[in-house]
Amino acid sequence: MATIAILHANHNHPAYTGASLRAGAVAGTESSAIYLAEALARRGHRVFALNRLKASSVENGVTWLPLESRTSLPPVDFAIALNSDRLYWGFKARHKLTWLHTPPTLGKFLKRRNALALLWHRPTAVLLGGYHASTLDPRVLYRRRVEIAHGVADMFFAPEPDAEPRAPKAVFCSRPSRGLDFVARLWPSVHATVPDAELHVFCPQSSLDEAAARIGGSAPGIRLRGGVARSELAAELRTARVMLVPGDPDETYCLAAAEATASGVPLVTLGIGALKERLRDGETGFLASGADDFARHAQNVLTDDALWLRLNRGCVAESALCRWDDRAAEWERLFVALDTRDAPALEPFLVAAR
Missing domain, CATH: 3.40.50.2000 (Glycogen Phosphorylase B;)
Structure with missing residues (x-):
């Protein structure tokens, strides 16, 4: 099983853990991070989830940590950063995947610190669907672009x-x-x-x-x-x-x-x-x-x-909908394809192939 870190800077939004989802309203990006983290943990992975927390906790198999503690994390197999390529600085990950949730404007990537992080880390961009993929300018130099939809609880x-x-x-x-x-x-x-x-x-x-x-x-x-x-x-x-x-x-x-x-x-x-x-x-x-x-x-x-x-x-009867456990299995297949450099296994995920 893999060691996975899910990182979210969540500027201007409250810190959160899985308990936040069950106690009150949580925005879509935050709820998706919680659902995926807990689904991967249920499937036996070691999962760290980091955002602007003040204290650490363990809930449903997920270790929740303050974002600044990422520099003390052990090396991870897969780092999933939400909406920011700058979160990879300071720790080691064999594979880096930027899970985009917002329309990624070209102007954002042209800012010096964002461009430097993107060029240095060259992560894979994970997009949510065809419309979302169409909003990512082809000049933005992600290593590759893949597509995985959200799950439903x-x-x-x-x-x-x-x-x-x-x-x-x-x-x-x-x-x-x-x-x-x-x-x-x-x-x-x-x-x-x-x-x-x-x-x-x-x-x-x-x-x-x-x-x-x-x-x-x-x-x-x-x-x-x-x-x-x-x-x-x-x-x-x-x-x-x-x-x-x-x-x-x-x-x-x-x-x-x-x-x-x-x-x-x-x-x-x-x-x-x-x-x-x-x-x-x-x-x-x-x-x-x-x-x-x-x-x-x-x-x-x-x-x-x-x-x-x-x-x-x-x-x-809508067959396009999947539960989060099924989406976690899809993420696992992506992990394996990246780890083994299996081009045929990676092909179905690529935006260009859809």
């Missing part, structure tokens, strides 16, 4: 399709800046057609004021819920009828949309950013062409029981 998977349609509850689960104002502007027309419908807005606790400002006034049927623990979010999604998620150019995967689909919740989206990759149009939700089309699809999913039951079946 077991708690979100519905065991079977619903036998009866759900109540007209819509959800928005993202940062307020990623389309909440668009959804809030359209909601009064949706609510006029479906007077008993509610829109539940889940967002980080730190963004509640921003969310309230983007919603504005006394919008009918909107409930601002803020951040909740993942287990509570999973329970909320099991009673939701539709997720309204326009998308955003900075959305490189949208784990919330994948979790909704696993829970049997159809999406209505404009397909901006990676959202067009999160659904099969007409089977697990609808790709709207504009504001009026978005509102029409939202109304239809909230009111047409036969349509909703069909979409719900499509969501529950």
Whole structure:
């Protein structure tokens, strides 16, 4: 089994461990790091996870450490750095993989300290999908570019399709800046057609004021819920009828949309950013062409029981979704291919091959 270090500078965000995921709301990047770390540990690997912690702990087989302690780590087999090539300084790793979650702008890599780290360490870039890969400028000199999608936690998977349609509850689960104002502007027309419908807005606790400002006034049927623990979010999604998620150019995967689909919740989206990759149009939700089309699809999913039951079946049967243990196995196959320099085994991961 391998020794693996997962490193995250998480600037402007709270420090976290696996306990953070179970105790309250955690952002998508942080939750992905936790899920992968714990899945790799369950599979027998020695896993260190480092971010801006003040103290160390061991949880579910993962050793959580302050980021500055990376210089005292033993040599590791694989270092996975989230969004930064500068985190490799000060310790030894046989293989370095930069797990990108944000759209990597060329300007970021042209900054002197970033360019120096990239050229010195020459890590492999790990991207989340086709849209995400398209945002990485070909002039950025990663050793190679590979693609591994996120997993979905077991708690979100519905065991079977619903036998009866759900109540007209819509959800928005993202940062307020990623389309909440668009959804809030359209909601009064949706609510006029479906007077008993509610829109539940889940967002980080730190963004509640921003969310309230983007919603504005006394919008009918909107409930601002803020951040909740993942287990509570999973329970909320099991009673939701539709997720309204326009998308955003900075959305490189949208784990919330994948979790909704696993829970049997159809999406209505404009397909901006990676959202067009999160659904099969007409089977697990609808790709709207504009504001009026978005509102029409939202109304239809909230009111047409036969349509909703069909979409719900499509969501529950969605084969593109994988559990985190399955994604960890995919990471393991990548590790083996890199370690053995097995070109045929590496080929399916390469962005150019997809």
